[in-house]
Each structure stands twice: as structure tokens, then as C-alpha cells.
Amino acid sequence: MSSEPASRFLGFLREHQDEMLEDLKRFVTGETPSTDKELLDDFASFLSDYAATAAGGRPEILPAEVSGNHVRVRWGEEGGGPPIFMLGHYDTVWPAGTLEIMPCEERDGIVTGPGVFDMKCGLVQGFWAVRALREVAGVERPIVFLCNSDEELGSPSSRALIEDEARLAATVLVLEPSLDGALKTARKGAGRFHITVKGRSAHAGGDPTGGVSAIEELAQLTLQLHSHSDPRGAGTTVNVGVVAGGTRHNVIAAEASGEVDLRVATQAEAERMVDVISELEPHNPEARVRVEGGMIWPPMERSEKIAELFKRARVLADEIGFELEEGMTGGASDGCFCAALGVPVLDGLGAVGGGAHAVDEHIEVAGLVPRTALVARLLETL
Numbered sequence: 001m002s003s004e005p006a007s008r009f010l011g012f013l014r015e016h017q018d019e020m021l022e023d024l025k026r027f028v029t030g031e032t033p034s035t036d037k038e039l040l041d042d043f044a045s046f047l048s049d050y051a052a053t054a055a056g057g058r059p060e061i062l063p064a065e066v067s068g069n070h071v072r073v074r075w076g077e078e079g080g081g082p083p084i085f086m087l088g089h090y091d092t093v094w095p096a097g098t099l100e101i102m103p104c105e106e107r108d109g110i111v112t113g114p115g116v117f118d119m120k121c122g123l124v125q126g127f128w129a130v131r132a133l134r135e136v137a138g139v140e141r142p143i144v145f146l147c148n149s150d151e152e153l154g155s156p157s158s159r160a161l162i163e164d165e166a167r168l169a170a171t172v173l174v175l176e177p178s179l180d181g182a183l184k185t186a187r188k189g190a191g192r193f194h195i196t197v198k199g200r201s202a203h204a205g206g207d208p209t210g211g212v213s214a215i216e217e218l219a220q221l222t223l224q225l226h227s228h229s230d231p232r233g234a235g236t237t238v239n240v241g242v243v244a245g246g247t248r249h250n251v252i253a254a255e256a257s258g259e260v261d262l263r264v265a266t267q268a269e270a271e272r273m274v275d276v277i278s279e280l281e282p283h284n285p286e287a288r289v290r291v292e293g294g295m296i297w298p299p300m301e302r303s304e305k306i307a308e309l310f311k312r313a314r315v316l317a318d319e320i321g322f323e324l325e326e327g328m329t330g331g332a333s334d335g336c337f338c339a340a341l342g343v344p345v346l347d348g349l350g351a352v353g354g355g356a357h358a359v360d361e362h363i364e365v366a367g368l369v370p371r372t373a374l375v376a377r378l379l380e381t382l
């Protein structure tokens, strides 16, 4: 049985579910690849209009030079206490034209389309949660909703904005997709590194001892790096995901390079692994190794504050009529930046569905109303 405030929100949202789905289709059919500034800026304008007209907010377009423009929306009085900071990104990993092969369609209780799960649906839920709060409960409280354009790239141009808003906020609600419905109370941090190896070229047949193979060296370094992976233990993973090098089959390669992805569960492990990777030494003393890069997102550790916030969310979900679980994910998000500042963060409040960054990306329509009601109740009670 839903509690009184919960059922008021549920009633309102159920009445408007078709409208929410219409909004979702509009959001998904505006394609937003992270690197296409023109498409991103178009979407930012659309989003800004939507926030003002549909959701009664005060939007600002925050111009970015290379990335798409970001959109920040405020509700409630400024100076009326620390706001709740809602956070979501509108860029997706999908190139322009993906809609042709992955159309946005609703069938058998799911909606498909590029970015529908990660995370256009979360944005729609966020806006509708604020609508429910204001139209049903009549609550005017300071809320800031930042929709950034470059999360899938590591938020190069929005990180500072995110951190500035997080510092001022009472709580951060991240509308990233859920983990099979569960919230993400811990996230691994992520780092990225570029390794360049220099050897010495020689004729592979005529002068086999005259060269120093950069490819052989990179292969050894790859094995060494991968040996640090401990996904079931400490949670650390290292992946050399891209390699390049060499010129011809009969030339000992003078150069090779690799792109490395690092994931860690704790800040201490982040520091340890950054040292390990930065201090890589060549196996062949005649080869030279250069490492660039570092951590991009700090890990979001399950702090006391996060655990406490989750407990409150679980009670609210219970009143709405569903059981809320928590989990950890290896995928980093902008929630990590906020948690690293010591602000309480709830992440994964967005859609129920699956297939983030995959061809079967989808959301479950059944999750739309209860999840939005949960965000509305969090906005009302936190």
C-alpha cells in the first residue's frame, strides 16, 4: 500500500505517463553524439526551452567552446537554503544516424533507441519529478538541474561546473541509469593512460639482433599491466584496449603505443595503481617507455553519508511500492566528482532497463512512474 504523499505523486505521474513517453521520444530522437557540437548545441536549445515551458524552470545555456553547450536549470528561490543538485548528461556514445538502425520505438513495455537508457530517460524523469513536486505537493524549494554535454568523454568542460554546484548543494541526485533497478552507492574510479614505446628498427631477417622491438616491449608491458587486475578481490581492473605499432612485417618495430583503462574501488588503490602505471620500466633496457595520463574520475566510495541517504531512499521506495536495492558498478560517472568532495550522493536514480552503450539499449516503461515518484519524494523530503 502506498503512503498518502506517495500515492498523490503516483496518481499524477500515471495520469501523465503518455506525456512522459512522448517527451522521452522527443529527447531520444534529438541525437546527441558527445563530439558533434552542432547537434549538441541544438539539443541544448531544445532542452532549455523544454525546461522553461514544460517544467517551469529558469534555464541558462552555459556556452562551451569545443564541447556542446551545457544547460543549467533552477527552481525555487535562490538564497533559500542549499539546493538539491540534480545531475545528468544529455550526450550519448552513439554517432549521428544511429536512429536509422536503432529506432526509438515502444513495444511490449520497452522503449528502444540510442541513449534512451544512458540517459535521456533519466533526464525526462528528473524534469517530471520536479513537475510532480511543484504541481502536486506545491513545494517550492531550491533545485538545480545541470544537464551536461560531455560526460561520455570524461566531462572535460563541465567538471568544474559540476564541482561548483556540488559544493553548494545539500545533496546530489544523479539520474544515471539504475543497475537492474538498484541505486549505485559505490562506483569505481576510472583512469586513462597512453603508453609510447620506442625501440630500434632493423631488418627482421637480415639483422635480427640489431633491432629493439617496441611491439615485443609493449606486449610484455601489457601482460605486466593485466596482471594487476583483480576484479573479484580488490576490484581493480587494467585493460590495454587499443594497441598500435610497427610499419611492415619484415621490420623490427621501432615504435608502438597502447591505450590503457584503469578501474579502482578506492582512492588508496587509485594512488597505488597510478604510481604502478606511471613508473613502468622497460623489460629490455634498450627500449624507452613513456607514460601519460592519470585518473579521470575518482572512485565513489560508499561513505556513511551515502549509506544513510540510501536508507532513506529505500524507505521512500517502500512507501511507493517497490523494493530498492543498492549495488556497485565499474562504470564511473559525474557522481564520482561530487562524492569526492564529501557531498552526499545518490546515483543510479534514472531509468530501469539495460544495454547502455550496446545495440540492445532500452528502458522498461514500468519503471518510469515509480522511479520518478521516488525522485519527487526525495526532492520533497531531503
Ligand SMILES: [Zn+2]
Pocket (backbone or CB within 6 Å): 089, 118, 119, 151, 176, 177, 333
Ligand atoms: Zn551515463
